[in-house]
Amino acid sequence: MSVEKLSLDKRLGLNKYEIDSESHIEVDKELCEKCEAKPCLFVCPAEVYKLEDGKLVYSYEDCLECGTCIIACKGMGRGAVNWKNPRGGFGIVYRYG
């Protein structure tokens, strides 16, 4: 019996979400393009933010609503991330917490 690592996708797949049709995250493209540090790529525990062909993409559906990206983007990036609470009832639904 040994312990194995779980991929992030697998872990996120264990969670329960009520996915909204509209995103609670918006990114100001212009500001984001000027940002070289892009701390969001490293700090988000759900890897919501990713680079695809040099452009930032984000999957709000996976968000754990911790708020790490707000602080990192404002403090170490350009403040391009505009994060609001999802609409009532939507987003992550912790069953244990």
Add this chain to the structure above:
Amino acid sequence: MADEEKFDVIVVGAGLAGSTAAYVLAKEGLQVLLIERGRQAGAKNMTGGIIYSRVVHEVFPNFWEEAPVERAITSYNIVFLGENSAVTLNLKAPGMGKPPYNAFSVLRAKFDQWIAGKAEESGATLVTGVTVDELVMENGKVKGIRSGQDELFADVVIDAEGAKSLLVEKAGLRGDFKPEDVSVGVKELIELPEEAINERFNVGGGEGASYTLVGYTKGIAGGGFLYTNKASISLGIVARIDMLAEKQVKVHELIEDYKLHPFISKLIEGGNVAEYSAQIIHEGGIAQVPRLYADGFLAAGSSACLLINNLFTLRGMDLAVASGAAAAKAVLKAKERNDFSASSLSAYESLLREAFILTDMEAFRRTPSLLNNRRFFTVYPDLACSVMEELFSVNPAPSEKAFKVVRRHMKGKAGLLDVLKDLLEVYRAL
């Protein structure tokens, strides 16, 4: 505005601070609206801590008889993790397994529903699945809240929305959080049979263990935790946001490395991960606490950055309950005067002092910088392990005395002067 649209108090967030405030206020007959954005109380909440009992017992006497607590913690451990070994400081305190207990492990999805239920029982109106987007302000005074197109009004809004503290920012009571003052914590909930936990952690039925883990974080300021629940284990890691970004280390990978450490894997093997959660933690101590009140507005719990970490105890949940109760008492006093201005609500601050919350935070004002001292999470855990390993080993070679072994292992990692400075820092901080 029609009368029925106005409440005495609107509480934002049915977590521990919010539900406690609503409970205390409604019990005194005030009209209280408790608003929760999750589809039920607790749906958005997770914890990386244990809840200390005595403070909660003051507001909810003998709460353990009815609340869904997991285990009463009777085994307390601080573990220094080396590469392949671990040095543990362990307290076994069977007395803490009896009323009024010391601390319990809890799972927030259940526990928060219980405490929100207490608020409802006492007469508060709980609405779930409603997100508060804005405060309604008038001449710099908080008059109510806005959710979508709807506005609701109250004499006082108590913000207990949690660590993101978005409304506190909107009320102009705090500046931007600094990435070096905030950590992100991630947790895996690992299911294991109750019997296996009792055996593995050497605890009796209903009793449990807590572990504070130091080291093995790839040089990132932070540490870990492990708590036993009834039939699961909460394993988590906490890491400073600025260092994750600078070193380009991912916290969700750190926790997987953790699981493979021999000390940890022995404790969790055979378990099934059932949930992965995350939360930010305000580590800045008293210096990070925002202004706690404004005209018609109070902040309680994590939204007021109330957290005490002194290595031995990490207090957040009991401070949330105590600050929620203090906020409610401040509102009751203001109600007597029918004056909800900032100066009238400032009684909140003295109530937080009387509850020893701000006084304790001031006493431990030096611990944040102690816990950010690089040697504490990089050099010393390894050093403790390698020194102990050698001291407990016997080889067919001449032995050295203990102090010589320590000096040899320190070489190139920490000078004697560094250690003396650090000891002084420990003395001052703890």
